[in-house]
Amino acid sequence: MTAKLIQGYEVVIGFETHTQLATNSKIFSRASTAFGAEPNTQACAVDLALPGTLPVMNQQAVACAIKLGLALGSTIAPRSIFARKNYFYPDLPKGYQISQFEIPVVQGGEVSFYVGDKPHTVRLVRAHLEEDAGKSVHDQFPTESGIDLNRAGTPLLEIVTEPDMRSTEEAVAYAKELHKIVTWIGICDGNMQEGSFRCDANVSVRKPGAPLGTRREIKNLNSFKNMQIAIDYEIRWQIDQIEDGYSIQQATVLFNPDTGETRAMRTKEDAADYRYFPDPDLPPLVVADSWVQEVKAAMPELPRAMAARFVESYGLPEYDATTLTQSQDMAAYFERTAKACGQAKLASNWVMGEISRRLNTEEIGMDAVKVTSEQLAAMIARISDGTISNNAAKQVFEALWTGEGSDIDAVIEAKGLKQMNDTGALEAIIDEVIAANPGNVEQYRAGKDKAFNALVGQVMKASKGKANPAQVNEVLKAKLA
Numbered sequence: 001m002t003a004k005l006i007q008g009y010e011v012v013i014g015f016e017t018h019t020q021l022a023t024n025s026k027i028f029s030r031a032s033t034a035f036g037a038e039p040n041t042q043a044c045a046v047d048l049a050l051p052g053t054l055p056v057m058n059q060q061a062v063a064c065a066i067k068l069g070l071a072l073g074s075t076i077a078p079r080s081i082f083a084r085k086n087y088f089y090p091d092l093p094k095g096y097q098i099s100q101f102e103i104p105v106v107q108g109g110e111v112s113f114y115v116g117d118k119p120h121t122v123r124l125v126r127a128h129l130e131e132d133a134g135k136s137v138h139d140q141f142p143t144e145s146g147i148d149l150n151r152a153g154t155p156l157l158e159i160v161t162e163p164d165m166r167s168t169e170e171a172v173a174y175a176k177e178l179h180k181i182v183t184w185i186g187i188c189d190g191n192m193q194e195g196s197f198r199c200d201a202n203v204s205v206r207k208p209g210a211p212l213g214t215r216r217e218i219k220n221l222n223s224f225k226n227m228q229i230a231i232d233y234e235i236r237w238q239i240d241q242i243e244d245g246y247s248i249q250q251a252t253v254l255f256n257p258d259t260g261e262t263r264a265m266r267t268k269e270d271a272a273d274y275r276y277f278p279d280p281d282l283p284p285l286v287v288a289d290s291w292v293q294e295v296k297a298a299m300p301e302l303p304r305a306m307a308a309r310f311v312e313s314y315g316l317p318e319y320d321a322t323t324l325t326q327s328q329d330m331a332a333y334f335e336r337t338a339k340a341c342g343q344a345k346l347a348s349n350w351v352m353g354e355i356s357r358r359l360n361t362e363e364i365g366m367d368a369v370k371v372t373s374e375q376l377a378a379m380i381a382r383i384s385d386g387t388i389s390n391n392a393a394k395q396v397f398e399a400l401w402t403g404e405g406s407d408i409d410a411v412i413e414a415k416g417l418k419q420m421n422d423t424g425a426l427e428a429i430i431d432e433v434i435a436a437n438p439g440n441v442e443q444y445r446a447g448k449d450k451a452f453n454a455l456v457g458q459v460m461k462a463s464k465g466k467a468n469p470a471q472v473n474e475v476l477k478a479k480l481a
């Protein structure tokens, strides 16, 4: 792999992503995981590890891990172990976090994606189940910090990659692909603002061919935009340090969105500092193959498989298929439209074009789309049967989107958008245009294509845009021959 160098340095990036699993209750207790409750109303005795309580594994969380493993071609460990990761922090009243260390439930696998039109693959090391900690609240009280333990015990799947990424673009593309997959298979709601999908980017730089440089880990990047700014800044900062003669210290750094800079928070613990040991309260996690098969049978079709099918069965270009499978909603909408009108490429053009453009400008999702797939299909049918032109269709679409009309034929009628399909009337117009533009006619006969286009323009204008351009071409050519 040839990587782009920055000032003669190669960039190396590895990701740890904490995905909050979409379970109703916590990983080891029955407390709710709903977001936004009053502070400290959703942490029970188990989440706090009060004496006499015991954690009980949430089966749903394990099912989520199995799904991810199946989606990414990983090995699902038949037997994995929970460990205590010991550290002190005010939002961790137990003094340890239950995590998986030596034997995680998901091992290996890979994520494949495109950067532009170049395919990339990032290998996974592992994905392990763990509980989240609480939250320290620093902006509620002027002189004190608060602790909110609602998040304590929320199930997380930490997905760890090999240090396989070689640029910021690649890292962001990886994160977007992973985000797409975890939301697609329904194990995570993907809400980055609420912290459901938190990425830590481990960044180092080195001269090509040199051993790996020392990494600094940027914590909790909560938007793709911030991710890009933070990694870019971190790369520059590390190169500047090295060029100035300093060495890089392994550290955990925070990104400040207000300044666009990263700043060291603490020097990084090594695994040994956590004094990991198997949690005596939890037996090994045993996943029978029959369970894996059961989950597999219920897996939805994955985005890449779906894209391949769109190419195969609808004859779509690769680009269309990849774009349409950016989200399940969009893919489903496309497919309903294509099936209903039998014009897959036209359906794809409208979904990727007009529909996407309007969703973007109005900052709404597919769930709030204002033209139903039935309406779009009916409109496309009117384009392909020659009732309206593509241009007229834009006006129909506008009326549907704004709610001005809902029945396609009624809108076409009311706006007078019907294409002229009466050959006699069209011929009359063309005769008039030919008579009125002898100059253009002469030029066309002398071999000037431009003059022909001018005549087509005149006919379209005279028909008030209702002539069918293909038909105009045909009749005009015949008459001029």
Ligand SMILES: Nc1ncnc2c1ncn2[C@@H]1O[C@H](COP(=O)(O)OP(=O)(O)OP(=O)(O)O)[C@@H](O)[C@H]1O
Pocket (backbone or CB within 6 Å): 012, 013, 014, 015, 016, 160, 161, 162, 163, 164, 202, 203, 204, 212, 213, 214, 215, 217, 269, 270, 271
């Ligand atoms: N030299 C390096 N440059 C960039 N990334 C690296 C380098 N070495 C390791 N990494 C990446 O750093 C990440 C390390 O994650 P891992 O969970 O194994 O350990 P950790 O960060 O020490 O633990 P913790 O979960 O406590 O943060 C991996 O994604 C790995 O690919």
Ligand SMILES: [Mg+2]
Pocket (backbone or CB within 6 Å): 016, 158, 160
């Ligand atoms: Mg980690």
Ligand SMILES: [Mg+2]
Pocket (backbone or CB within 6 Å): 016, 200, 217
């Ligand atoms: Mg880490």
